[in-house]
Structure formats: structure tokens, C-alpha cells
Ligand code: B16
């Protein structure tokens with residue numbers, strides 16, 4: 001019997017590698033505005049919403065941008081990103097993702113999704129896994145992006161549970177902070193030296209074992 005009643009998953013970088021598509025789309029934008037951009041800087045964008053990510057990139061550009069220009073740039077990035085995710089199939093699920101979702105439900109727990117991406121529903125449909133979640137937070141209703149705890153707290157509310165009854169799973173530094181500040185136990189997916197606030201760190205969902213947390 002698990003001590004939790006639900007597991008709330010992040011999407012990008014945990015269930016599927018849309019993090020790579022975000023990287024490609026932001027990289028093209030950064031190159032166009034003369035902002036330096038590499039994998040290491042990209043880590044800081046993971047889990048951060050679209051306009052927040054854009055601000056971080058433009059802070060590295062040689063000139064300032066008007067609000068109108070920023071909206072146009074964000075829109076162009078999103079259109080590029082949507083072109084990239086339109087090619088996704090269930091084959092783009094990361095190793096262990098389906099098994100982890102199945103194991104959680106088989107243990108009698110609920111499943112939730114906490115992605116700040118406004119494209120999350122499209123990605124879930126492309127992957128064919130929308131039905132595997134008892135609740136999906138609609139990013140359009142979230143005022144504060146990760147690392148703020150709002151999205152994980154909202155997932156718990158939608159499930160009718162207290163935060164301490166939920167386990168959160170995240171690949172991003174900002175996402176782990178969101179889980180911890182929501183008062184949940186955090187499983188980080190990635191490297192322990194990066195995800196320093198996570199209670200447990202696994203390299204991928206293939207290593208997800210509910211009984212260990
Ligand atoms: P969109 P997550 C986040 O999703 C990504 O990690 C982040 O890189 C992206 O900027 C953000 O979604 C917004 O995505 O532009 O599609 O609304 O990690 O919370 O699943």
C-alpha cells in the first residue's frame with residue numbers, strides 16, 4: 001500500500017522529449033536576435049512559461065525589444081514548435097513512461113499532469129495518453145509559472161487531495177522547486193547534481209518504482 005494517493009507528472013522531459021523541440025525552436029529565435037544560446041542555458045528555460053523564457057533569452061540579446069516585438073517573437077517560436085510537435089506519435093513516449101503511468105493506477109493511485117505548456121493537450125493527444133490522466137491542469141488557467149507551486153497545488157485541488165498525499169515527478173530545476181514549495185515529495189528525472197532539491201533522482205521513468213519513495 002503506497003503512502004501517496006496520487007502521482008503528478010510533468011510532461012516535457014519526463015513523459016516525452018518535447019524539451020528538445022522547445023530547445024530547437026528557442027535556438028532558432030535566439031540566433032535570429034543575436035542572443036547566445038546553448039544546452040546549459042536552455043536548462044534554465046525548462047518548466048518556465050513561454051513569455052518568461054523569451055524574457056530570459058532577450059536579456060542576452062544586444063538590443064531591447066518592444067512589447068509588440070516580444071509578442072511577435074513568442075508567436076513565431078510557438079508556430080515553429082507546433083510544426084515540430086505535429087510530427088509526434090506514440091513512439092515519442094520516453095522509455096518507461098507508459099509503464100510508470102500504468103503502475104501508478106495499478107497501485108490504486110490517481111494520475112495528474114502539471115505542465116505549464118499551453119500545447120500540453122495537443123502533445124497528449126499526439127501521444128495517445130490523454131485518458132491515462134485523472135486530471136490535467138490547463139496551463140491557460142495558471143497565473144504563476146514554475147518554480148511557483150501554483151500548478152502542482154492546482155493539480156492536487158483538481159484531484160481533491162492534500163499536497164502531502166501527492167508525489168511530483170519533474171525533470172527541471174524550476175519544476176522540482178514547484179513541487180517542493182507545494183509541500184510534496186519530489187522525484188527528479190535527470191542528474192542529482194542538477195536536481196539538488198529533489199528527494200529522489202532517477203535517470204528516466206524506466207527506473208520509476210513507486211514503492212521506493
Ligand atoms: P508552451 P513543462 C514547459 O513545459 C516547458 O518545459 C518549457 O520549456 C516551455 O517554455 C513551457 O512549457 C511553455 O510551453 O510555449 O508550449 O506554452 O515542463 O511544464 O511540461
Ligand code: MG
Nearest residue numbers: 010012013172
Ligand atoms: Mg519538464
